[in-house]
Amino acid sequence: MKEKKPYAITVRELMERGRTQIPAELISSSHLIYNSPAALAFNSPGAQGFGVKRAGLAIPGSVMLLVGPGCCGRNTTILSEMGGYSDRFFFYIMDETDIVTGRHLKKIPQAVEELVQSLPDCPSVVMICMTCVDALLGTDMERVCRKAAVRVKLPVVPCYMYALTREGRKPPMVDVRRAVYSLLEEQERHSRTVNLLGYFSPLRDTCELYDILHQAGLRQINEISRCRTFAEYQAMSAANFNLILNPEARLAARDMETRLHIPSIELTRLYQPDQIHRQYHAFAGALGTGIDDTVWYDAAQEAASHIKKTYGGMTVAIGEMQNGNAFEMAVALSGCGCAVTEIYANLSAQDFVYLRRLQEYSPDTRVYSNLSPSMLYYEGGGQAVDVTIGKDAAYYHADSVHVMWDEEVQPFGYDGIRELLRQIEAGLERRHG
């Protein structure tokens, strides 16, 4: 008789095992991957936010030719209609003869030419999106792109949607970030210019990071998502340094350091006001300047105290289909008086720094993996929760107050935690009148 129970482990048990003994059920490569709506962001990153296809179009004026079997372009039907990208996606659909003979490689330059000729306006760049098939065939796509570029007299850049390499050295979402900055060319750098790397959407306009950078003497803050023209995009290579806001942009930053000699500094998205404060001051120290973040810090602390006072003890379930690290967010919300009962997320060794703190607040918090086959039997964890954060958590607890926290415009810093708490409060107020 099967147990028919989802696998779960408490934070205390995880800490006892330590970072070297993460249970296999929480490691995606060790089991079949359950395909539920809660796991959609893992299996199909483009279904929510940015996958390789949409991310590859981050360069202003770019178009994309996806080269692969029909199935690889299938979701583009819906995504491009939803996102207004339908005029920028094109397909070269491979058949079995292409795979056996490799003839598609000879046809890509012609396809690029025909595509460019059919467009009302000349694109700034043609991105060629490759799939697992060419990964296995060992295609030298750089060479094919060079041939295509000569033919159309435009940049033609490959980007790799190689799901097979997801847990490798250059996962697709890491490499596509490198690809979208690969057209930047070295130019004279401006000491008061910085690039924010990591996201394909801008930070919230109200984010204090902009003001903090101004305090540090920076005048021009570039984000690829705010570039309206190709010229604005090219101006990013004049930055004095890159500020990495998402670890998936590290490869892009390294590449820019090698090619363009632009160094980088990394900031982590955090939701704990104390940690945000420490990080900003360490950052200012690295720049050799000082900053005053008191006003934002106080506002974030006040928001946290308000939630603690008003809704202290509310139960929360946190998923990973949201703009944050579920474990770090659990620490932050525990600090606001919330009882985090469940977390649904893949666990990595790096997360133990958060688990250590979470153990102090909430050792009995249960950790599940959205991807574990046993999640087929998840039925509410035996206990209702007041609030869910993330689309996956909402799927598991349909009757709770849901804060999706998956907007494309990115939260960061004190502004992020304040907005998160505001949305939680607004959701609870709507529910309770």
Next chain:
Amino acid sequence: MKGLWKYIAPFAPDQSGAAAVLYGLGGIVVICDAGGCAGNICGFDEPRWFSGGKSAVFSAGLRDMDAILGRDDRLVAKLCDAAGQIEASFAAIVGTPVPSVIGTDYRALQRMAEKKLDIPVVSIDTTGMAVYDKGIEKAYMALLQAFAEPSVKAEKGTAGVLGALPLDLMRPGDMDTIRSTLLQQGWQHIQLYDCLDDFRQAGRAAVNFVISPAGLTAARYLRKSFGTAYAPAYFGLPLQFPDTSLFFRKKVLIVHQQGAAQALRKYIGQGQPEQVTAATWFMQPREWACDGDVVLREEDDFCRLADGGRFDVIVGDRYFKKALPHFTGTYLDFPHFAVSGRL
């Protein structure tokens, strides 16, 4: 240019068709992929996935070294682990481009898994390069060959329905409509092939109604195996347009799967059109086609056929309209889930 699609995005692939047949049958369904194919199948091609009905659909989570080294044993081990946790009556392995490129021997994979599991295993060698109807056809055949009990005899009041899947039928609720319609027609027991018992008892049907061409091969197989008669039937979207007089003396083009196209042809015929042509990118069995009907292979085929003044009225998923910038006639939307994912 052959292979280049500038206006129309790819249709639901064969693995989505296979997974649609397997959905809800109570088996462990393993999509033999790196993740994206499974995500597309459920996230875009399977509306039942969002309507609450859970199904044990998994991605094999293949990684580059699995493909390079052909580590089928790892996949079998993962499948055995899952089978140890999940109550399932069978397991199915569904192919995608990755195993197709590395030449996976599905029969061998199936036998390896069967040796280690105490449930039957079927494999479906879909490739991601064909479209959904091919996958439906393969899945029906794999399940019938594995499970249909040869000793079952036909019963007079039992009707089977092949091809009743959301990819063609649009709405998950249409399954209930089919059942109630046939019950009203006097049939006492309906087999929609949406549970494993229907496959085991396939020989019980006195007749199989075939909704889309994807079900035809299975119907022929059941006729050969059990002598079951089959007949085309339409249970899809309501055939309703504002007024059939708009087809009067008009040249009409229908673009859909051939089963729906035949039903539309009959409906449009009431308006006395000058000519009705059906065109499809999907299967077009000779017995369901009329003279002049067209099989499309490429996007260019469609543009050459319809982007101009050759037809006065086009009936098809509105998603196709993008490919017809020079068409000035009347375009009537008739959705097809396998094309646009619209319910």
